[in-house]
Amino acid sequence: MSELQSIRLTTKPQARILYRLYHSTSTEVPRQIVVFLNGLMLPQAGWAPAIAELQDMYPGGGLPPMITYDRFGQGQTTDRDPLDETAPDPSRGHDCASAVADLRQLLSQITREKLNIPHLDDVAVVFVANSIGCALARLYAQTYPGTVVGLLLLDSIIANSDFVSMFPDPDAADFNPGTLPDGVTPENLREVRSLVRQIFHPSVPNAESLDRRTLASLLPDSDAPKLKGPEGQQPFVTVVGHDFEKFVDECEKSGWPKPVTRAYTNPYWQRYNEGLVRITAPERAKGPVQAPHSGHFVQRDNPPFVAQEIKRLLEDVLKTS
Template sequence: MADVEFLALATKPSVQLSYSFQAPETTTTPVLVVFLNGLGLPQAFWHPVISQLKALRNGRSLPAFLTYDRFGQGQTTERDPQDAGAEDPTHGHDCIASVQDLRQLLIQITGEKLGVDVDSVSLVLVGNSIGCALARLYAQEYSGTVTALLLLDSVLANSDFVSVFPDPDAPDFDPATIHPIPVEAILAVRAGTRRIFHPDVGNKEGLSRRNLRDLLPASDGPLLRGPNGHGPYVTVVGHDFDTFAEESAKMGPPKPVTNRFVNPYWQRYNEGLAKITEPEFSKGPILAPNAGHFVQKDNPEFVAQELNELLEKVI
């Protein structure tokens, strides 16, 4: 496994980002796979996926791999300098700022490590949770530059999370619609969700989600453009329903509530997500066996298999 290195972005020279880069092996096609963290797990959790992929390919050509920790995350201990003047440092910068940082990182990495221009590389973005939103935004902001996306249990970018559950305080609410779940249970789940997952809740990274639903108002659009005049290859992966329900129960929502409201809602979101490219370039949504929200942690072998399938199309 490649060692963690540090670099300063030319656009933010006063701080250092941690990253890990592995050079390509026996390939003439310049392909770079970039792994995009969620808010929860740092770059180290992608390394088992890379190891599994290497074993799977068994001597066949390998692309270059890049993992990194955003400012204030994992081994990048320094905060985004943009946050210094923020009224609330837990909402110091948004996803567009993180995408711009990613662009600068890729400019420097492709130039220094691969000796090529960033836009001459076949870029494969692998994201989990909010990393999926960053992958989509990157593909939108830098249209025509992303060859493939592997989206692992994307954040519900256009949701406040609370509205996933019925509102017992709404004038038209009918308790029969949630039977046999008691109203008190739904009220408790909504309160807990607002306290933990609502976009107004900040994080130590300072990556704000407050405007994410404005940046990505629909799961099924806009249609992305790849480098060859058509959309990129897109594989959409969701969590295993039972595993996620068990995972969620540890944080509050009982399994029947998650299975009745959250899992169907997330599945509909993922069905839309599969439409951000043309049907012939889309796969999914498929469910990762025995994996909760952090798919790369729970089932790295599955992620490696899906990534390998995408690489077969682009290498």
């Protein structure tokens, strides 16, 4: 296990970020770094099993440096984002664009101070991301074009949705109960929409005070914009979704009936993932594939699968570097 370290961003010196740097197993100057991006619910510690599996696949060395970290107010980073202190609403003090700027600064300092790389853009980034981390990876790649060579997107957040709208409104004037799938009732929809609004709607605050309300405007389309990688090439993109039936069971524990998840949530998410595959060139895209036996937190439920997909992505990247 890599040692947990702290760093103060020069742009936000009031607070510390906790991170781990897994040093390269190669003696050469790294040409890539692998950066793991958390969702809201599972912090950097959640990547450790998949990283251990990946390291076992390279007993003779060859892995590039890898970085995990917890954003402000998340996991082992207990310091809050300084922007929250002066925000009109501290519970939503900073948004995803701000988190991406922090990520850029974090990587710039780590690569310069720990890897002796003068400029961050001298090394290509490979992102491994889950949930809202996938949105941050996309935003980073389009904000800093030419810097990201690969993305492994594990059950991405549906960035352009309020989540409530994926279910029909049984109280709408034009609602026709006769069109409902077998096993779904108007009361089911009413209960699920209420539950989703309370837990997953972008306006709901979270522990790290990351404001999700601007995400739909930052990433309005699943299939655009097309990303630009280094040297005029588009990045390699692998899109992974949850196992449909595992997710059905997962959602049932949270209060929504299985027929509702099967009829609405899974198809909606699948369509979004089908769009994500198109953010790069067809020959550099893979997916969407379902992660076997995995719910939303793929890295927790199936670390060997995640490690294998990282290995495949790195092999594709190295063939063209």
